Amino acid sequence: xxxxxxxxxxxxxxxxxxxxxxxxxxxxxxxxxxxxxxxxxxxxxxxxxxxxxxxxxxxxxxxxxxxxxxxxxxxxxxxxxxxxxxxxxxxxxxxxxxxxxxxxxxxxxxxxxxxxxxxxxxxx
Amino acid sequence: xxxxxxxxxxxxxxxxxxxxxxxxxxxxxxxxxxxxxxxxxxxxxxxxxxxxxxxxxxxxxxxxxxxxxxxxxxxxxxxxxxxxxxxxxxxxxxxxxxxxxxxxxx
Numbered sequence: 050x051x052x053x054x055x056x057x058x059x060x061x062x063x064x065x066x067x068x069x070x071x072x073x074x075x076x077x078x079x080x081x082x083x084x085x086x087x088x089x090x091x092x093x094x095x096x097x098x099x100x101x102x103x104x105x106x107x108x109x110x111x112x113x114x115x116x117x118x119x120x121x122x123x124x125x126x127x128x129x130x131x132x133x134x135x136x137x138x139x140x141x142x143x144x145x146x147x148x149x150x151x152x153x154x155x156x157x158x159x160x161x162x163x164x165x166x167x168x169x170x171x172x173x
Numbered sequence: 174x175x176x177x178x179x180x181x182x183x184x185x186x187x188x189x190x191x192x193x194x195x196x197x198x199x200x201x202x203x204x205x206x207x208x209x210x211x212x213x214x215x216x217x218x219x220x221x222x223x224x225x226x227x228x229x230x231x232x233x234x235x236x237x238x239x240x241x242x243x244x245x246x247x248x249x250x251x252x253x254x255x256x257x258x259x260x261x262x263x264x265x266x267x268x269x270x271x272x273x274x275x276x277x278x279x
Binding site: 095 | 206217222237268269271272273
C-alpha cells in the first residue's frame with residue numbers, strides 16, 4: 050500500500066528553523082513528484098511547493114510567500130522528501146502535508162496520496 | 174496569480190444531489206481535481222482530470238468542467254459525504270486550490 054508519513058513538526062519560535070520529513074513506502078519513490086501542502090487552522094489548502102522526479106532534474110517550485118525561506122529536497126535512496134523551513138513567521142503555523150503527484154506534475158497534475166500531516170506552530 | 178473561487182458552504186438533504194462549483198478564468202481549458210476532507214483527516218482525491226474517479230471512490234461522485242466553472246456532483250448524498258471539498262487546478266507553474274466548500278447534509 051502507498052503510504053506517506055510526515056514528521057518533524059512542533060512548536061518553534063519566530064525566526065527559527067525547522068525541517069520536516071516525508072517518508073514514503075509502497076511505491077517507487079523516485080518516479081514521482083512530491084508536493085508539500087499546508088492548511089492553517091480553519092483555512093483551506095495551500096501549496097507550499099513541490100519537487101519533480103529526478104527524470105525532470107528534481108526541479109522545484111514554491112509559492113511566493115515562502116520563496117527564499119523554504120527549500121524542498123529529496124533523497125530517493127531513502128524514499129524521503131524534506132521541507133527545510135527557515136525564518137519562520139507566525140503565519141507559517143499550519144498542518145503540513147506531503148502528497149504524491151505524477152512524475153512531472155504539470156498541467157494534469159493531481160495529488161493522489163496524502164500523508165496524515167504534521168502540525169507546525171510558530172509562536173513565542 | 175490564478176484564483177479558484179468556491180462558495181463557503183452548501184447544504185443538501187440526504188438522498189438528494191449536491192453540486193459544488195469552482196470558478197476560474199477559462200477553467201474549462203485546464204484539468205480540475207477535487208478533494209474531500211473530513212474533520213481531522215487528510216484530504217482524499219475523489220475526482221481527477223475533470224471527470225475520472227480513483228479506484229475506491231463511489232460512483233455517486235462525478236465531475237464536469239466547462240467554460241469558467243468546474244462542478245463536483247454527488248448523487249444520492251449520504252451523511253458520510255459531509256465534509257469540506259476543495260478544487261485544484263494548475264496555474265502554469267504549480268497546483269492551486271480553491272478555498273474549499275463545506276458540504277452539510279441535513
